[in-house]
Amino acid sequence: MKGSVFTKDFLWGGAIAANQYEGGYLEGKKGLGPIDYLPTIQDGRMDAMYHPDITKKFHYYPSHKAVEGYYRYKEDIKLFAEMGFKCLRMSISWPRIFPTGEEETPNEEGLQFYDAVFTECKKYDIEPVVTLNHFDTPMALYEKYNGWADRKLIDLFVKYAETVFTRYKDVVRYWMTFNEINIMMVLPFMGGSMKIDDAENPLQLQYQAAHHQLVASAKATKVAHEINSNNQVGCMLAAGEAYPNTCNPEDIWEAKMTDREGFFFIDVQARGKYPSYSKRVFEENNITLNITAEDTEILKNTVDFIGFSYYSTKVVTGNKELDADTTDGNIFASLSNPYLPKTEWGWIIDPLGLRVTMNTIYDRYQLPLFVVENGLGAVDQVEEDQSIHDLYRIEYLKEHILAVEEALKDGVEVMGYTPWGCIDLISAGTGQMKKRYGFIYVDLDDEGKGTRNRLKKDSFYWYQEVIKSNGVSLKE
Numbered sequence: 001m002k003g004s005v006f007t008k009d010f011l012w013g014g015a016i017a018a019n020q021y022e023g024g025y026l027e028g029k030k031g032l033g034p035i036d037y038l039p040t041i042q043d044g045r046m047d048a049m050y051h052p053d054i055t056k057k058f059h060y061y062p063s064h065k066a067v068e069g070y071y072r073y074k075e076d077i078k079l080f081a082e083m084g085f086k087c088l089r090m091s092i093s094w095p096r097i098f099p100t101g102e103e104e105t106p107n108e109e110g111l112q113f114y115d116a117v118f119t120e121c122k123k124y125d126i127e128p129v130v131t132l133n134h135f136d137t138p139m140a141l142y143e144k145y146n147g148w149a150d151r152k153l154i155d156l157f158v159k160y161a162e163t164v165f166t167r168y169k170d171v172v173r174y175w176m177t178f179n180e181i182n183i184m185m186v187l188p189f190m191g192g193s194m195k196i197d198d199a200e201n202p203l204q205l206q207y208q209a210a211h212h213q214l215v216a217s218a219k220a221t222k223v224a225h226e227i228n229s230n231n232q233v234g235c236m237l238a239a240g241e242a243y244p245n246t247c248n249p250e251d252i253w254e255a256k257m258t259d260r261e262g263f264f265f266i267d268v269q270a271r272g273k274y275p276s277y278s279k280r281v282f283e284e285n286n287i288t289l290n291i292t293a294e295d296t297e298i299l300k301n302t303v304d305f306i307g308f309s310y311y312s313t314k315v316v317t318g319n320k321e322l323d324a325d326t327t328d329g330n331i332f333a334s335l336s337n338p339y340l341p342k343t344e345w346g347w348i349i350d351p352l353g354l355r356v357t358m359n360t361i362y363d364r365y366q367l368p369l370f371v372v373e374n375g376l377g378a379v380d381q382v383e384e385d386q387s388i389h390d391l392y393r394i395e396y397l398k399e400h401i402l403a404v405e406e407a408l409k410d411g412v413e414v415m416g417y418t419p420w421g422c423i424d425l426i427s428a429g430t431g432q433m434k435k436r437y438g439f440i441y442v443d444l445d446d447e448g449k450g451t452r453n454r455l456k457k458d459s460f461y462w463y464q465e466v467i468k469s470n471g472v473s474l475k476e
């Protein structure tokens with residue numbers, strides 16, 4: 001397209017995940033995943049209040065039906081096609097394929113479901129971009145092994161990965177192994193189907209589990225390349241640069257260390273070995289990892305691209321005495337940024353931060369980047385004529401896509417952009433429905449009431465133009 005900075009094969013699309021979109025939580029012999037234990041948190045706190053026994057029905061569990069993607073995917077993919085999507089980022093639910101994680105043979109019904117989803121994508125030339133594990137490790141493995149704390153999970157995961165790589169060999173080219181792999185450090189239940197409360201040294205357990213995921217990711221990457229050399233496998237980082245609160249060197253150092261908490265994972269996945277700084281981090285936190293010689297060898301299978309989510313930057317300080325204003329919205333701790341506004345949920349809004357973050361990641365790894373999540377969680381108002389005027393969302397996305405454009409001009413390689421929750425779905429952090437990200441509205445509230453019918457928001461037509469003009473309309 002004339003005047004476009006975006007490449008002609010730029011993957012415009014949107015992102016959803018099985019656990020927050022599908023529902024049908026026991027349909028087709030599906031097993032349970034972590035989100036099936038998440039009740040709606042009405043006040044929107046981020047310290048996810050997972051309830052240990054869903055059979056007691058103390059609460060309403062929104063993911064059990066979610067937005068019924070399991071039944072309505074055809075209608076939704078048609079709407080995505082109408083917006084012009086070139087790709088759809090989605091995930092396969094591991095417990096749909098191996099309900100307890102340990103079956104000898106995969107669950108054919110689960111596989112058939114994704115056959116049908118991919119066929120539907122193909123119909124409209126929508127390229128699936130598939131995450132293997134989006135907060136979706138079978139809960140039976142939590143009961144039995146404390147999830148990723150146990151090395152056994154490596155082989156169970158690789159078996160699942162191999163099953164779907166083989167089944168969808170000719171239909172899926174883009175894969176990601178673990179969604180926001182660094183979430184292990186903040187929400188181990190969601191990221192690793194594991195609990196750390198009883199551990200003597202929780203950090204030790206988290207890093208050991210992280211190691212298991214890193215090995216599993218590398219092994220799966222190897223298998224994916226063997227099954228189809230055209231397969232492109234990415235890692236996935238919850239990104240967002242840490243800014244120092246002041247130019248005090250203590251703050252600068254704190255910011256560097258905060259960024260390294262996330263980059264630690266990508267350093268391994270993109271460079272094939274543990275970064276040199278990790279040795280000291282482990283020593284100072286009394287962490288001794290069980291890493292075998294075989295693990296070290298496997299880790300050399302690095303990723304082809306770097307997928308990441310970006311919602312905001314954070315502000316950190318090395319001054320422990322500082323009594324500063326903090327944001328309580330996001331799971332990643334941050335001070336307030338006096339230069340920037342926040343969303344209704346307290347997440348800092350920083351479009352330029354996306355450009356900063358992309359440049360940092362690209363400088364570090366020199367691999368193509370894929371913006372696989374970005375977006376504004378907000379309350380929407382449906383008018384009498386069923387229209388939804390979500391100008392705030394358009395404004396947010398516009399500024400962020402322009403930041404991607406600037407990063408492209410800076411020389412950063414970018415494969416595509418898939419804003420989160422392109423259709424409204426259940427929030428992973430709060431289980432809420434009223435925190436909406438979509439171009440497509442779903443009639444459903446926090447108590448589970450509503451028809452679940454779909455409506456096009458103003459942003460739907462706006463994004464359609466963005467894709468059609470390959471980004472040129474943003475300048476008009």
Ligand code: P53
Pocket residue numbers: 017020179180238309311330331373377420426427428429430435
């Ligand atoms: P929600 C925060 C908390 C949980 C998951 O988040 C998160 C984040 C943001 O870093 O990561 C991603 O739904 C995640 C999605 C999630 C999205 O952020 O709490 O990959 O599953 O829905 C948005 O507003």
